[in-house]
Amino acid sequence: MALTTALALLASAQVATAHFGIEYPTWRDNTLGSASTSNYSQWEYPCAGVPGDLGNVTDWPLDGGSLVLDLHHEWTYIFVNLGLGENVANFNYSLTDPFLNSTGNGTLCIPKVTLPANLPIQDGSLASIQVVTLGEKGQSLYNCADIRFRQNATVLSGDACKTSEGVSAAAIEIGGTKTAGSTVVGVNVGVLAIVAALTGLFVFGLSV
Ligand SMILES: *[C@@H]1O[C@H](CO)[C@@H](O)[C@H](O)[C@H]1NC(C)=O
Ligand SMILES: *[C@@H]1O[C@H](CO)[C@@H](O)[C@H](O)[C@H]1NC(C)=O
Ligand SMILES: *[C@@H]1O[C@H](CO)[C@@H](O)[C@H](O)[C@H]1NC(C)=O
Ligand SMILES: *[C@@H]1O[C@H](CO)[C@@H](O)[C@H](O)[C@H]1NC(C)=O
Ligand SMILES: *[C@@H]1O[C@H](CO)[C@@H](O)[C@H](O)[C@H]1NC(C)=O
Ligand SMILES: *[C@@H]1O[C@H](CO)[C@@H](O)[C@H](O)[C@H]1NC(C)=O
Ligand SMILES: [Cu+2]
Numbered sequence: 001m002a003l004t005t006a007l008a009l010l011a012s013a014q015v016a017t018a019h020f021g022i023e024y025p026t027w028r029d030n031t032l033g034s035a036s037t038s039n040y041s042q043w044e045y046p047c048a049g050v051p052g053d054l055g056n057v058t059d060w061p062l063d064g065g066s067l068v069l070d071l072h073h074e075w076t077y078i079f080v081n082l083g084l085g086e087n088v089a090n091f092n093y094s095l096t097d098p099f100l101n102s103t104g105n106g107t108l109c110i111p112k113v114t115l116p117a118n119l120p121i122q123d124g125s126l127a128s129i130q131v132v133t134l135g136e137k138g139q140s141l142y143n144c145a146d147i148r149f150r151q152n153a154t155v156l157s158g159d160a161c162k163t164s165e166g167v168s169a170a171a172i173e174i175g176g177t178k179t180a181g182s183t184v185v186g187v188n189v190g191v192l193a194i195v196a197a198l199t200g201l202f203v204f205g206l207s208v
Contacts, residue, residue, distance in 0.1 A: 020133050021070035023107065024156060025058030025145040028128075047144035052087035052128055057146045059153035062123065064095075064115045066156035068107060069131065071167065075103040077134040078169065080113060084120065084127050091130040093119065098171045106164025112155050125149040 019042045021032055028050040031040040042048045067080065078100040081091035095113050102108055121127070126148055133141045155161075 019141055020072060020076070020131075020143065022068070022129075022131055022143050022145050023070050024066060024068035024160075025060060025129065025147050026056040027143055027145045028052060028054050028056070031143055042141040042143060043139075045140070045142055046089050046091065046130060047128075048142050050144060052089070052144070052146060057126070057148050059150040060127075060147040061153045061155060062121065062149050062151060064113050064155075065147070065153065066161055067110045067113050067129070067131070068156070068161065069102075069110075070106075071102060071108055071133075072105055073133070073135070074105065075101065077172070078102050079132040079134065081130045081132065082115070082119075082127055083130065084125065086126045088128050091128070095129070098173045100169040101172050102167065102169040104164065104167035106167045107162060108167050108169055109156065109161040109163050110169070111157075111161050121149045123149065123151040 019032055021027065021030070028047060029040065031042050031048040031050060040048045040050055069078070078096065080095040082093040082095055083089070083091040084093070093116055095115065126146070128144050128146050130142060130144045
């Protein structure tokens with residue numbers, strides 16, 4: 001069989017079987033196909049059709065918290081958006097600028113997702129995070145997790161924030177005709193704060 005046919009078969013098998021999960025903060029509900037809640041579709045915007053009032057709300061630091069994803073595709077683009085308020089459906093703050101290109105099948109932990117400056121939140125503010133993964137042709141999958149901003153909440157550390165071997169994420173900066181990727185989360189830098197890594201990337205970006 002021709003290589004291109006094999007690749008096409010592999011790609012369609014992936015689309016049919018994989019999808020992704022949010023491990024932390026706790027997602028609104030399990031939207032993966034085998035679950036009893038299999039009427040949800042990750043293709044559906046927003047939040048795979050899962051309502052925002054199911055009750056699991058995770059405390060998250062006021063200056064941004066950890067995000068742990070369970071990825072099943074060979075690679076995917078990742079966007080993370082935030083909506084402020086209770087049971088929101090409007091995710092109009094981007095938490096990934098630049099967005100990420102993640103490679104590998106397994107767990108990806110982003111130790112600390114940074115928040116936009118001057119976000120109108122305080123201790124106790126409710127919000128929701130929507131993670132969007134995007135394939136090469138723009139096909140998108142959605143999942144959401146509900147959070148409460150808390151002064152006393154902390155980011156994950158140690159074993160709670162582990163990226164699987166073979167999984168990594170690169171920040172994608174698109175400027176003019178040039179697309180540059182740089183690994184920011186990987187096996188060797190799994191505990192590195194993404195904020196620090198992205199700062200490094202910006203420095204790199206300015207110097208070229
Ligand atoms: C929500 O929390 C309950 C109680 O802790 C737990 O049993 C349930 O599995 C959680 N839901 C999800 C989707 O993790
Ligand atoms: C899924 O939808 C079908 C048809 O609407 C319904 O009969 C079934 O009970 C639903 N399953 C769940 C787990 O909600
Ligand atoms: C990802 O890994 C799981 C378990 O290790 C495996 O079942 C699945 O086929 C893999 N998917 C891809 C796209 O490699
Ligand atoms: C986001 O939407 C909310 C209302 O849903 C609005 O109050 C807020 O100003 C919007 N923020 C941005 C940055 O668009
Ligand atoms: C994203 O990663 C995949 C696999 O590693 C690669 O084929 C693709 O070109 C990357 N995209 C960009 C914009 O760098
Ligand atoms: C943080 O504060 C809230 C509200 O005061 C409390 O309910 C919660 O248990 C505290 N969490 C931790 C980790 O101390
Ligand atoms: Cu999939």
